[in-house]
Amino acid sequence: MLEFKNVSFKYDEDDYKMLENLSFTVDEGDFISIIGKSGCGKSTVFRLINGLEKAEKGEILVNGISIEKQKNYSAYMPQKDLLFPWRTIEQNICLSMEIQKKSRSQMHEKAEEMLKEVGLWDYRNKYPKDLSGGMRQRASFARTILSGCNLMLLDEPFSALDSLTKISLQEWLLEECKKHNKTVLFVTHDVEEAIFLSKKIFVITDRPVTHFEEVVVPLSDERKREDMKRGDIVELKESLIKKLRQEGEA
Amino acid sequence: MRKNIPALILAICLLALWQGIAMIINAPYILPTPVQIIIRLWELRETLFLVQLPATMSVTALGLVISIVLGIFLAVIMDMNKMIENALYPVIVASQTIPTTAIAPLFVLWFGYSIWSKVLVTILITFFPIAITVYDGFKGTSREMEELLITYGATKKDIFLKLKMPQALPNFFSAIKMAVPLSIIGAAIAEWLGAQSGLGYFSKRMMTQLDGAGVFAPVVLLSVVAMIIVGIINILENKIIKWRKEL
Numbered sequence: 001m002l003e004f005k006n007v008s009f010k011y012d013e014d015d016y017k018m019l020e021n022l023s024f025t026v027d028e029g030d031f032i033s034i035i036g037k038s039g040c041g042k043s044t045v046f047r048l049i050n051g052l053e054k055a056e057k058g059e060i061l062v063n064g065i066s067i068e069k070q071k072n073y074s075a076y077m078p079q080k081d082l083l084f085p086w087r088t089i090e091q092n093i094c095l096s097m098e099i100q101k102k103s104r105s106q107m108h109e110k111a112e113e114m115l116k117e118v119g120l121w122d123y124r125n126k127y128p129k130d131l132s133g134g135m136r137q138r139a140s141f142a143r144t145i146l147s148g149c150n151l152m153l154l155d156e157p158f159s160a161l162d163s164l165t166k167i168s169l170q171e172w173l174l175e176e177c178k179k180h181n182k183t184v185l186f187v188t189h190d191v192e193e194a195i196f197l198s199k200k201i202f203v204i205t206d207r208p209v210t211h212f213e214e215v216v217v218p219l220s221d222e223r224k225r226e227d228m229k230r231g232d233i234v235e236l237k238e239s240l241i242k243k244l245r246q247e248g249e250a
Numbered sequence: 251m252r253k254n255i256p257a258l259i260l261a262i263c264l265l266a267l268w269q270g271i272a273m274i275i276n277a278p279y280i281l282p283t284p285v286q287i288i289i290r291l292w293e294l295r296e297t298l299f300l301v302q303l304p305a306t307m308s309v310t311a312l313g314l315v316i317s318i319v320l321g322i323f324l325a326v327i328m329d330m331n332k333m334i335e336n337a338l339y340p341v342i343v344a345s346q347t348i349p350t351t352a353i354a355p356l357f358v359l360w361f362g363y364s365i366w367s368k369v370l371v372t373i374l375i376t377f378f379p380i381a382i383t384v385y386d387g388f389k390g391t392s393r394e395m396e397e398l399l400i401t402y403g404a405t406k407k408d409i410f411l412k413l414k415m416p417q418a419l420p421n422f423f424s425a426i427k428m429a430v431p432l433s434i435i436g437a438a439i440a441e442w443l444g445a446q447s448g449l450g451y452f453s454k455r456m457m458t459q460l461d462g463a464g465v466f467a468p469v470v471l472l473s474v475v476a477m478i479i480v481g482i483i484n485i486l487e488n489k490i491i492k493w494r495k496e497l
Binding site: 050 | 392394395397398399400401402403404408412413416417419491492493
């Protein structure tokens with residue numbers, strides 16, 4: 001689905017590299033979280049996949065084709081919901097389809113289905129200012145899904161939410177991703193969130209990033225919140241926190 | 251309505267003070283009382299409302315429309331291209347250092363007493379706040395939102411139409427609210443400096459006749475008209491920008 005081949009990258013204003021010869025693969029249907037301390041390059045990986053930054057060296061492939069040769073291959077959901085305040089919720093979630101020049105009836109049909117699914121049908125004519133933080137994130141997620149791309153890049157989408165909303169949205173996200181059979185790359189600071197959501201976790205421990213340390217999460221697809229209390233999961237959580245701390249101190 | 255009460259009280263107090271001082275001075279050719287101005291406004295209603303006001307309003311309207319088109323055009327091309335921005339911005343700012351009252355008679359020499367000499371003065375005063383305010387609106391576009399659109403495969407045109415234009419809409423309304431009084435002032439100045447009709451011209455004529463109330467009457471009329479137009483724009487703005495609370 002997604003492949004990084006020896007990718008190196010440096011921001012123009014920096015005198016150090018963010019990524020050096022980084023290679024990794026994400027398979028179709030995977031839910032992978034990337035964790036690491038602030039500024040370690042998590043979001044840079046997303047910017048490279050999105051085409052917002054260009055790799056100095058190496059190649060990024062989606063479905064075996066270089067990203068430079070294609071458009072609309074990934075759907076990005078940023079940390080802030082970035083709903084356009086002048087658009088109603090329905091108009092907001094149609095944004096990516098509008099850019100893809102879909103017909104009005106097609107957009108309306110898909111928007112109706114999605115708004116009902118995310119529980120925002122009654123709010124379709126409201127403006128973002130009228131919605132709570134959780135509802136706005138659901139609208140933002142709906143917009144991301146409606147872009148029609150199978151590869152979803154979610155950049156700390158729940159970091160600004162209160163803990164209860166966050167928990168319910170995490171459970172909701174798992175259901176939605178399963179239902180739509182999406183491949184998800186999820187950036188987070190929250191180790192527990194990474195374990196609960198992912199099949200695999202990529203841990204960034206070095207700088208410049210030369211590799212991801214891959215951790216497989218021993219939870220089934222039918223995971224429950226209570227699973228987080230299991231001994232092996234608590235142990236995994238502790239070991240990941242330790243790893244990140246060590247890296248922070250290094 | 252309630253929030254306007256302090257302004258109303260202050261206005262009444264100032265008018266009362268003016269009335270008192272003018273009555274004490276008792277020289278209506280220099281300082282007429284507000285009551286004398288209103289009486290004169292009524293006496294001159296026919297020429298003021300049917301002849302002079304339409305003349306000034308046609309200069310104002312023409313100048314304002316051209317200024318809006320020119321201002322938005324300049325804002326768009328400056329936003330589109332950095333080189334054009336670097337070339338144009340200082341020239342636009344420099345245009346505002348031209349003393350309008352000094353250059354307006356030149357326009358009369360160029361265009362005679364036609365409407366265009368007055369329209370040109372109006373444009374010179376009005377296009378600047380429109381160009382700069384709208385341009386600032388474009389520049390204030392959220393980088394993150396722009397990047398989000400790019401990830402959807404948006405073209406420059408998409409970004410302009412779906413992001414920059416709606417985001418700059420509040421700036422556009424602010425610009426228009428600034429531009430309306432300025433265009434009226436511009437038209438009045440131009441008429442003072444060389445015209446055969448209009449409220450500015452009429453005010454000047456009353457001055458030569460030492461008719462203080464007659465000088466003030468067109469000025470009061472101009473202020474009222476400007477306030478009404480700005481009020482209408484406010485209503486339109488609130489209807490169009492329903493999402494404003496978020497900004």
